[in-house]
Amino acid sequence: xxxxxxxxxxxxxxxxKANAELFALTYGALxxxxxxxxxxxLATVNEKLEKIGYSIGIRCVDEFLAKSNSPYCKTLxxxxxxxxxxxxxMFLGIVVDVVQHSPSSFSLxxxxxxxxxxxxxxxxxxxxxxxxxxxxxxxxxxxxxxxxVDCQFVKSPLKGDDTHEIKVxxxxxxxxxxxxxxxxx
Amino acid sequence: xxxxxxxxxxxxxxxxxxxxxxxxxxxxxEGETEEQAIFAKEMAAAKMERMGFSVGxxxxxxxxxxxxxxxxxxxxxxxxxxxxxxxxxxxxxxxWMEVFRKQIDKLQTNHRGVFVLKDMELRWLTRLPPNTExxxxxxxxxxxxxxxxxxxxxxxLGIPAVVSCDFLADGQNMxxxxxxxxxx
Numbered sequence: 207x208x209x210x211x212x213x214x215x216x217x218x219x220x221x222x223k224a225n226a227e228l229f230a231l232t233y234g235a236l237x238x239x240x241x242x243x244x245x246x247x248l249a250t251v252n253e254k255l256e257k258i259g260y261s262i263g264i265r266c267v268d269e270f271l272a273k274s275n276s277p278y279c280k281t282l283x284x285x286x287x288x289x290x291x292x293x294x295x296m297f298l299g300i301v302v303d304v305v306q307h308s309p310s311s312f313s314l315x316x317x318x319x320x321x322x323x324x325x326x327x328x329x330x331x332x333x334x335x336x337x338x339x340x341x342x343x344x345x346x347x348x349x350x351x352x353x354x355v356d357c358q359f360v361k362s363p364l365k366g367d368d369t370h371e372i373k374v375x376x377x378x379x380x381x382x383x384x385x386x387x388x389x390x391x
Numbered sequence: 392x393x394x395x396x397x398x399x400x401x402x403x404x405x406x407x408x409x410x411x412x413x414x415x416x417x418x419x420x421e422g423e424t425e426e427q428a429i430f431a432k433e434m435a436a437a438k439m440e441r442m443g444f445s446v447g448x449x450x451x452x453x454x455x456x457x458x459x460x461x462x463x464x465x466x467x468x469x470x471x472x473x474x475x476x477x478x479x480x481x482x483x484x485x486x487w488m489e490v491f492r493k494q495i496d497k498l499q500t501n502h503r504g505v506f507v508l509k510d511m512e513l514r515w516l517t518r519l520p521p522n523t524e525x526x527x528x529x530x531x532x533x534x535x536x537x538x539x540x541x542x543x544x545x546x547x548l549g550i551p552a553v554v555s556c557d558f559l560a561d562g563q564n565m566x567x568x569x570x571x572x573x574x575x
Contacts, residue, residue, distance in 0.1 A: 226401045232406055239413070300395060
């Protein structure tokens, strides 16, 4: 068992828990509202849900770094490992497999998805990326770690696949620092 | 296939924050006149309540399986009241336990369809700073959600009700509140 996995396991045993059904139902209610507000325009719905995820992501990375005691990651591969094995485990209690494709891309594979308990998509909602929240969270969290990424679902049981697969492509590694505007004169 | 039975509390809290934020963003911004501003707030509260309702309705459906809320052997009018009390007790104990991981602290009733539920420490409110106006406004908005949960649960059990909430905060302790249930 790798360090990231055992760390994730330990954290999961330690954190206070909430009912997964409540979690799933609350997210369901949120999706329903978003669909209603967007007049069933599914592209807009996906975009909005992703944004909601993004704003969770940029904040939950703080929570993670504060609680997890994770070692400093030197490469993207290590970051991916910690993201999949420690962070997902700590927040959602699910087991995630991390597959590296290239130095700048990796996939997260998992079976259980607390967001989509009880969910089945009707025929005319096949375009809805129900769990796209995760993509937003990952994008937000990695952006705080200076990775600009592209993140999308390539497999989802809601669309007939047998597992979930989220593919993450790193577009750009941002440089540290406060940016041009904040340089000292 | 096994399925997850719990997630971390932090994840739930992040989601709840976003729900609140989404509701605020998606309703029309405060209008120019006072009437419009109040209308906007009411829209937001209604939305929150609607979401709570759907959560409560479904959660109750899951949890109340294989249960009966009846008090047999009494005369019919008494039996209805007794069954309602059973339902509200179920709400205070089991549903509340699932949602807030504690039970309602105090249940009062006049035995004629009015119940008052007091919670001295609602978890979603514990982090709010005391003595600020904005925290108060947020708390009141947030409370529409549990109101919806209560209405949803009772509705699932076949009891139509009107639920309102009062904020008991005295400025120091922000997390005390009470829910008033009136069965139609």
